[in-house]
Amino acid sequence: MSIEERVSGARDGLLEELKEFLRMPSISARKEDTDGFRKCAGWVAEKFREAGAEARMMETDGHPVVYAEIGEGEKTLLSYGHYDVQPPEPLDLWESDPFEPALRDGGIFARGVADDKGDVLARIQALRLYIEEHGQPTFKLKFLIEGEEEIGSPNLAPFVRNNAELLAADACIWEGSMKDGTGRPMIFCGTKGMAYVELRAKGASHDLHSMYGGIAPNPVWRLIQALRTIKDENGEITLDGLDALADPPSEKDLEAIGRIPFDEAAMKASWNVGAFDRNLTGEAALSEMLLRPTANIAGIQSGYTGPGTKTIVPSEAFVKMDFRLVSGQSPGPVLELIRSHLRKRGFDDIEVVDLHGVEAAKTPVDSPIVRTAVESWEDLGVDDAVVYPTIGGSGPTSLIATELGIPTIMTGSVANTDSRLHAPNEWVRLDDYFGAVGYFARFFERFGS
Amino acid sequence: MSIEERVSGARDGLLEELKEFLRMPSISARKEDTDGFRKCAGWVAEKFREAGAEARMMETDGHPVVYAEIGEGEKTLLSYGHYDVQPPEPLDLWESDPFEPALRDGGIFARGVADDKGDVLARIQALRLYIEEHGQPTFKLKFLIEGEEEIGSPNLAPFVRNNAELLAADACIWEGSMKDGTGRPMIFCGTKGMAYVELRAKGASHDLHSMYGGIAPNPVWRLIQALRTIKDENGEITLDGLDALADPPSEKDLEAIGRIPFDEAAMKASWNVGAFDRNLTGEAALSEMLLRPTANIAGIQSGYTGPGTKTIVPSEAFVKMDFRLVSGQSPGPVLELIRSHLRKRGFDDIEVVDLHGVEAAKTPVDSPIVRTAVESWEDLGVDDAVVYPTIGGSGPTSLIATELGIPTIMTGSVANTDSRLHAPNEWVRLDDYFGAVGYFARFFERFGS
Numbered sequence: 001m002s003i004e005e006r007v008s009g010a011r012d013g014l015l016e017e018l019k020e021f022l023r024m025p026s027i028s029a030r031k032e033d034t035d036g037f038r039k040c041a042g043w044v045a046e047k048f049r050e051a052g053a054e055a056r057m058m059e060t061d062g063h064p065v066v067y068a069e070i071g072e073g074e075k076t077l078l079s080y081g082h083y084d085v086q087p088p089e090p091l092d093l094w095e096s097d098p099f100e101p102a103l104r105d106g107g108i109f110a111r112g113v114a115d116d117k118g119d120v121l122a123r124i125q126a127l128r129l130y131i132e133e134h135g136q137p138t139f140k141l142k143f144l145i146e147g148e149e150e151i152g153s154p155n156l157a158p159f160v161r162n163n164a165e166l167l168a169a170d171a172c173i174w175e176g177s178m179k180d181g182t183g184r185p186m187i188f189c190g191t192k193g194m195a196y197v198e199l200r201a202k203g204a205s206h207d208l209h210s211m212y213g214g215i216a217p218n219p220v221w222r223l224i225q226a227l228r229t230i231k232d233e234n235g236e237i238t239l240d241g242l243d244a245l246a247d248p249p250s251e252k253d254l255e256a257i258g259r260i261p262f263d264e265a266a267m268k269a270s271w272n273v274g275a276f277d278r279n280l281t282g283e284a285a286l287s288e289m290l291l292r293p294t295a296n297i298a299g300i301q302s303g304y305t306g307p308g309t310k311t312i313v314p315s316e317a318f319v320k321m322d323f324r325l326v327s328g329q330s331p332g333p334v335l336e337l338i339r340s341h342l343r344k345r346g347f348d349d350i351e352v353v354d355l356h357g358v359e360a361a362k363t364p365v366d367s368p369i370v371r372t373a374v375e376s377w378e379d380l381g382v383d384d385a386v387v388y389p390t391i392g393g394s395g396p397t398s399l400i401a402t403e404l405g406i407p408t409i410m411t412g413s414v415a416n417t418d419s420r421l422h423a424p425n426e427w428v429r430l431d432d433y434f435g436a437v438g439y440f441a442r443f444f445e446r447f448g449s
Numbered sequence: 450m451s452i453e454e455r456v457s458g459a460r461d462g463l464l465e466e467l468k469e470f471l472r473m474p475s476i477s478a479r480k481e482d483t484d485g486f487r488k489c490a491g492w493v494a495e496k497f498r499e500a501g502a503e504a505r506m507m508e509t510d511g512h513p514v515v516y517a518e519i520g521e522g523e524k525t526l527l528s529y530g531h532y533d534v535q536p537p538e539p540l541d542l543w544e545s546d547p548f549e550p551a552l553r554d555g556g557i558f559a560r561g562v563a564d565d566k567g568d569v570l571a572r573i574q575a576l577r578l579y580i581e582e583h584g585q586p587t588f589k590l591k592f593l594i595e596g597e598e599e600i601g602s603p604n605l606a607p608f609v610r611n612n613a614e615l616l617a618a619d620a621c622i623w624e625g626s627m628k629d630g631t632g633r634p635m636i637f638c639g640t641k642g643m644a645y646v647e648l649r650a651k652g653a654s655h656d657l658h659s660m661y662g663g664i665a666p667n668p669v670w671r672l673i674q675a676l677r678t679i680k681d682e683n684g685e686i687t688l689d690g691l692d693a694l695a696d697p698p699s700e701k702d703l704e705a706i707g708r709i710p711f712d713e714a715a716m717k718a719s720w721n722v723g724a725f726d727r728n729l730t731g732e733a734a735l736s737e738m739l740l741r742p743t744a745n746i747a748g749i750q751s752g753y754t755g756p757g758t759k760t761i762v763p764s765e766a767f768v769k770m771d772f773r774l775v776s777g778q779s780p781g782p783v784l785e786l787i788r789s790h791l792r793k794r795g796f797d798d799i800e801v802v803d804l805h806g807v808e809a810a811k812t813p814v815d816s817p818i819v820r821t822a823v824e825s826w827e828d829l830g831v832d833d834a835v836v837y838p839t840i841g842g843s844g845p846t847s848l849i850a851t852e853l854g855i856p857t858i859m860t861g862s863v864a865n866t867d868s869r870l871h872a873p874n875e876w877v878r879l880d881d882y883f884g885a886v887g888y889f890a891r892f893f894e895r896f897g898s
Contacts, residue, residue: 309747
């Protein structure tokens with residue numbers, strides 16, 4: 001019997017198991033619900049045991065990690081996922097209970113089904129079907145399932161550093177892939193880094209009547225004067241020294257970019273915009289998105305923002321910025337660049353608050369693990385998987401990819417680009433879910449062969 | 450008996466009357482309290498009648514105007530004030546009930562005592578004492594007391610235009626003066642105009658994950674690109690054609706500026722700033738504040754502004770700006786300047802919303818009414834009154850000063866620079882209050898002589 005036949009025959013049971021997982025509201029942002037949370041972690045560990053793996057809960061300063069392993073052999077594969085989910089709010093926008101999975105329109109709807117419970121369980125189920133077919137894996141398979149991804153993985157770094165030997169592997173398959181708008185599997189070979197800062201400016205110690213607007217220091221104008229040195233009037237980033245830090249993209253990266261089918265019309269339509277920033281198009285837009293750093297403004301606030309008019313000179317202003325970084329641009333040095341850039345231009349008065357930093361991670365697009373990912377799709381008759389040098393987003397991938405030096409990719413997720421991660425009515429297609437179970441089983445076959 | 454002796458002898462009664470006025474919470478922003486509001490208007494009308502004036506309530510589309518007149522003669526003086534007050538919130542910052550006047554530290558504390566009930570009643574009481582001393586005025590004295598000043602006088606323009614003949618006068622004394630930080634009376638000969646606009650920029654139809662920050666249109670950056678064309682990197686206004694509209698200041702204005710004792714150290718200390726905008730100092734700062742337009746940012750908002758981090762490209766952004774305008778710069782044409790300035794630079798996508806417009810008003814500093822104001826102080830032994838070409842703020846003054854062509858000044862108020870207008874613990878010094886009663890009586894004497 002083939003793996004696909006085994007999946008096909010087991011659909012009802014696989015789905016019931018998924019529903020059971022989805023009914024446990026493991027919302028990591030809610031500190032109070034510790035018992036329900038541990039129950040969910042315990043359920044995951046038990047699933048591993050049912051599959052024949054050794055599993056344990058490992059404590060952190062926050063929610064526990066579930067660690068499991070199985071098989072013996074020369075090669076080792078690490079799988080990363082998380083069992084925690086985002087809060088479901090706003091509840092009134094859900095068409096069905098976020099924690100009572102509903103089947104409709106060929107899909108299953110529930111909080112966490114796409115991010116990341118479906119992915120976690122599909123891999124466990126794939127392991128079970130793999131064992132039914134082949135017996136114990138002839139390679140070592142390790143699972144790291146954390147419970148704090150949705151709150152920024154605050155305890156993952158110490159966990160990884162303290163357990164480097166336990167987690168050692170030849171390759172890692174990370175969570176977080178998806179299928180693109182036309183159903184092609186996406187394989188991502190890296191994540192961007194990030195320096196998230198808040199710039200704060202101060203004026204008078206209290207809001208002033210704007211009759212003083214001609215002479216009172218205005219913190220919004222002050223921020224704007226600072227920001228205009230960070231991007232020029234054409235929207236190009238002009239932060240001192242940022243480019244010099246970047247590792248240039250490889251020939252292979254550029255070739256991979258050239259092979260990506262980029263449906264920019266569909267992207268613009270889904271955003272309801274006529275053009276991308278700076279009128280970028282085609283490969284230039286794609287390269288900008290995947291291979292270049294950003295200086296994004298995520299929020300800004302100052303003064304009176306209610307309806308109508310209020311005539312004040314605000315006393316303070318802040319802007320939140322996330323700089324997405326490419327390989328070579330570590331958040332620490334970038335933070336220093338921002339500070340010295342502003343200082344050099346006389347903006348010593350602007351406070352630069354470090355809110356978050358994450359390293360970029362990069363696995364070469366021609367790594368063996370990438371080939372395994374592509375060929376595993378081909379084993380299923382899917383020959384249009386697309387390899388991306390990076391995903392534009394960031395994550396703690398670098399802990400594994402960079403610190404432990406394990407080639408790490410994202411592949412084979414249950415989700416599609418419209419799966420509404422973090423949003424109401426999160427869902428995946430049932431076909432994609434069962435397809436992912438088959439995919440991971442094929443992946444284990446390929447990896448072990 | 451002199452006017453001052455009359456004031457001195459009547460202090461207790463004058464004060465009781467003031468308290469009665471202050472106990473009526475005539476908050477124009479609260480539309481529901483119409484009865485209490487009309488009661489307050491009626492009380493003012495009755496006070497005029499007690500003084501011997503003809504008084505009536507005149508309806509508008511909003512709260513009624515109290516109009517009163519008395520006396521006969523060749524010359525006519527118009528007095529403008531308002532009986533409505535700001536809301537008292539935040540209540541917990543008041544040390545005593547905002548509508549139960551409290552005496553402490555030589556002052557009287559209540560909402561409206563400085564803005565503008567104390568001023569309104571001081572003029573009525575001055576009229577009474579004047580009549581006790583001299584009998585009926587030998588000039589025509591008219592009072593226009595509106596009930597919507599604190600909500601932007603939405604019905605004053607049609608009222609003034611429909612009653613131009615009724616309001617005709619040789620001069621007008623407006624509300625809103627005060628004593629400066631060292632106790633010198635301030636006399637203002639004009640107000641700035643204002644164009645209050647909101648600039649709105651749009652990006653995608655919904656917030657996007659900031660992984661798209663390299664190519665998604667960012668409405669905050671878009672606003673910043675537009676704003677950098679409105680002020681240059683040195684903070685100078687660069688709006689096309691704004692300067693050309695301005696009437697240049699007169700020789701007399703510049704002389705008046707030179708005579709103003711400007712305690713910039715005290716102003717900086719009260720704002721807790723080390724320097725004014727653009728490091729302006731002395732007469733340059735004073736001229737900037739009084740004789741030049743502004744391009745103030747009163748508020749800005751976009752995207753995520755809560756604690757910590759959220760990584761989005763916001764879908765929309767807005768900035769609220771008040772342009773304070775000098776004589777010649779009408780808000781309508783200035784609005785057109787802003788629109789064409791942005792259009793010319795390719796910012797057609799930025800919506801310019803007209804939120805409020807007010808004309809500047811200007812009475813020459815050497816007008817007879819200004820001399821009367823200065824000499825009335827001298828009659829009281831006060832020889833350091835300071836004449837300002839304008840106050841930096843705006844108001845509906847131009848309806849009288851410009852549209853009806855009546856020389857209009859602000860003089861003789863009960864307030865000081867620390868009277869906390871619109872803020873908790875609004876107050877005036879009792880000495881200033883009784884001083885104002887005496888001042889207005891002297892003013893009537895001077896005007897009629």
